[in-house]
Structure formats: structure tokens, C-alpha cells
Amino acid sequence: MRPRSIVFDLFGDYIRYRGGAARLRSISALLDCFGVGDSTVRVVMARLCKEGWFDAHKSGRETVYALNSDSLRMLDEGRDRIFNPVREPWDGQWHMVIYSVPEAERSIRDQVRKELAWLGFGALASSTYISPHDRLRQISEHFANEPAVRLDLLTCQSGGVDTDREMAARCWDLESLNADYTEFLTTYEPRLGQYRRGALTPMEALVERTQLIYDYRKFPFRDPDLPLELLPQRWVGRRAHDVFIEAHDLLQEPAESYVDTVINQ
Template identity: 25%
Template sequence: MDSIFSGEARDLVDRSARPQSLIITIYAAYSRSNGGWFSANTIIQLCAELDVAEDAARSALARFKRRGILISKKQDGVIGYAISPEMRRSFDQGDARVLQRRDSPINEGWILVAFSIPEKLRAIRYQLRSRLTRIGFAQVSGGLWIAPLQLSTDAISLAKSLKVEKYMNIFSAEHMAFEPTSAAVQEWWDLEGIQEVYNSFSKTTKPVIKYWASKNNAIDASRAFRDYTTILTNWRHAPYFDPGLPAEFLPKSWAGYQATENFFKLHDKLAGPALNFALNIAKK
């Protein structure tokens, strides 16, 4: 049976062609340098660079407005959309996970999340379980979940965002017995599935890395914007599935190492030119 990570790996290439995914990346990567706001025309022009049709871009913007992700706002009489305060917080928190290099930490122990949510709130319970998985937690049993200790802040933020603090307790812990911790980790996390996500990402980056390696210091700003936005759209989910386990619990050929190297090789070269391109479009 496929794990959720198999679906994520297959989904990776498709994600960078979806208007909604690309617009989220545009706002996350570029809008905060423009006060969190872009005109509707700016978004449409940037989407056109990514081969997204105008009607698809407008439809996605309208959907984000209905969901409260974007707020319709005029600046100097120009119609546009700003990120909501909640989305700004999400983007700011996400930077630490997505845009900072994560070396395998030392083994400092574990965080345990225990919760019991009443049946009348089962939709929230389902959402909590889904989001715990998507920030790197693994289910030990029932309402008991585990992650490396460095994910404590993520767990607390998640509990507050879902307003489930009164149903949840969070502990720091050590694994004492009875099976080896390395064996338990293999049971708790689908490491093969996470590696599949990383391998799929690395596959998408190879032709892009090859292209830019041939250009030396020459930068085509439009191409930099297209490539970086696409790569970031593919990348920004992967670090959340990875709990950031100590190296002693990972396979020696852990695919996350190569995927991380590939992303930051492109990030370091393209992020600045891509941002400048987006801001120049916004000024027109």
C-alpha cells in the first residue's frame, strides 16, 4: 500500500503547474518585500511568466480571498491583494523550516504530544492528526505522537492555531526500552517514503542546475524568476515531512542530503534575481 509520501512524490511535478501553488509561492517569496501586497495585474503578469493563464490566476485569487488567505485591498486606487495576518505569520514561521539549512541535530531526546479530542470535534481531531504528520511527527499509538525535541515550537504553534490546547499535553522524553531506538524510529517514520519525496525533488532540479551551471555569472532575471519559483514550489513541502532526525537514525545514503544541497545551490544563485524581477514587475 502506498504511503502518503508516495502520493507526495508523484504530486511533486504537478504541484509546480498549479496556479494556487504558484501564487502561494509568489506571495511567500516576494510579497513581504513589497509590504505583503501585490496588485492584481502584478500577480497576473508574474503568473504569465509561469505559463498560468489569466483566467486561472484570477480564479485562484478569488478562491484565496474567499478562504481568507488573501485580503482584497486597494493601494493608491489600484486593486490588489494582501496576505492576511495569519498567512504572514505562517510564512514567517515557515522560513525557518524551508529556507534555512538544517544539519542533522545531535540526539537531544524527543517531544511527545498526547491528546484526547471529543467526538463532536472529530473534524478538528482529523485535522490535528493530518497536520502533525505534515510537520514531521509520527504516531506511536492512538493519540500519542512523537518527534525530535527541536519540533517543540512547531507543536505548540499548531495546538494554538487549532485552539486545542485544553485537549493536549506536550512532554519532553527519552526512549529507554525495550527495542533499540534506531529500530523504533524505523517503525514510527516512513523513512523510505520521505526519501522518495526527496529523490523526486532532486530529479526535478537536475536539468535546472545543469542549465545554470552553463551560464557562469550571466543571469537572465525572467528565467531566474521562473526557475526559482518553480523549484521553491516543489521544495517548500519537503522539509515539513522530514522530522530532522539525528544522523545516527538515518540511512547512510539519506536522500535529504542531496536534495537539500540541490535546493540551496539554486536558492543561493536565483533567489535574489528572482525577487528583483518580481519587485520590478510590481513597480510598473
């Protein structure tokens, strides 16, 4: 795990619910559990402040780092994608984005692609993305003030479920994703009994829970939350999510107790 990723996980899962700010020495003590040294913590926090993710101020001789509106919004968006997958029945409609960006604006074109992928759209063609979920408004609002981006937004249906499945297979590498879900299950499903028994110390629970989040976090940004009728046979993505939620909940109390002990010292 990268130190900056650990920082965001600690603030996103714990510190934000304890005032949203922590002293540098508390942050260092928490990252010490992951083998991250004090000097690295100082560099990481200074860099995150420079990038605009944290605000810093002095409290006596100590530096305090606090989440700001940008980091809170980013954490909220990420948490929603991880913990609230779409489970509603599909109406058979595809929502399509056809975008056009001048050749000279390549960086903006990359931003469009990243935003579409973030919202669960898949590339049907080079400048045509589709999703079974209606997130056209989010796309339109995101690029409303970007004159270089032209968007054509449509809602349509295919000729039938066989065509829908073929389109889904073209837009997303579902077999590879399913293999990675299977690997996640192989790692964490056998550990549930240990978590239920409370076999881990509070510090071990914090490290384990952070690793759990780190290992699962990639999935919501690769998985478009396709309706059941579009998924391949033997799909294990939903079972992997259930295991993640159970493990995350089981480890919560001991992990939080360790965080409380550190930040209250």
C-alpha cells in the same frame, strides 16, 4: 503547479519584500509566465481574499492585493521549516504527545493530527506521537483554548539506539522519503552548472525558481529532521537540501530582476 500555490510563492519570495502588496494586473502579468490566464487569476485572488489570506483595496481603478497578518504568519512558518532544518546534536530524548478527543469531535481530532505532523511528530500508535525535537510547548499552546482536546506530554528515553532506530522506522516512511529525495537530486543537481553560468533569462529564472520551491516544499512537511543516528544508510536528504539552497540562491538575482520589471511597469 496550482495557481494559488504560485501566488503564495510570488508573494512569499518577492512581493512581501517589496511592500507586501501588488496590483492585480502585475499579479496577472507574473502568472502569465506560468500559463495562467487573467480570468483564472481574478478568481484565485478573489477566493484567497474570501478565505482571509489577502486584503484587497482600490487604488484608482485598480485592485491592490496585500498580505495580512495571517498570510505573513503562514509564510514565515513555511519558510522557517524549508530553510532552517534542525541540525543540532540529539540528546537521546523522545518527546511524546498522547492525545484524547471525544468521538463526536472528529474534525478536531484531524486538526490535532495535522498540527502534530506539521511540527514533525510521527505516529507511534493511534493517539501517541513522538519527535526527537522538543516542540511540546508549541502543541500545548496551539490547543490551550480547545477544551475537547486532552494532552499528556512526556519526555522519555528508549532502551538504546537500536530501539530508537526501530521506533523511527515505525513512525516515518524513511525509505520512500529517501527515494523522493533522490528523484529531486536527479532533476536539479545536473542543472546547477546552468544556473551558475546564468544561462536562463530573467523570466525563465523566475519560473524555474518557483518550480524548484514547489518541488521541494513537500519535503519539510514529510521529513521530521531526524538526528543522523536515526537515519537509514545512504540518506540523501541533507544533500538534497544543500542543492535546493544553492539553486534557490543562484536563481535569485535574475528572478528578482524580472519581478521588479513587472511590478514597476
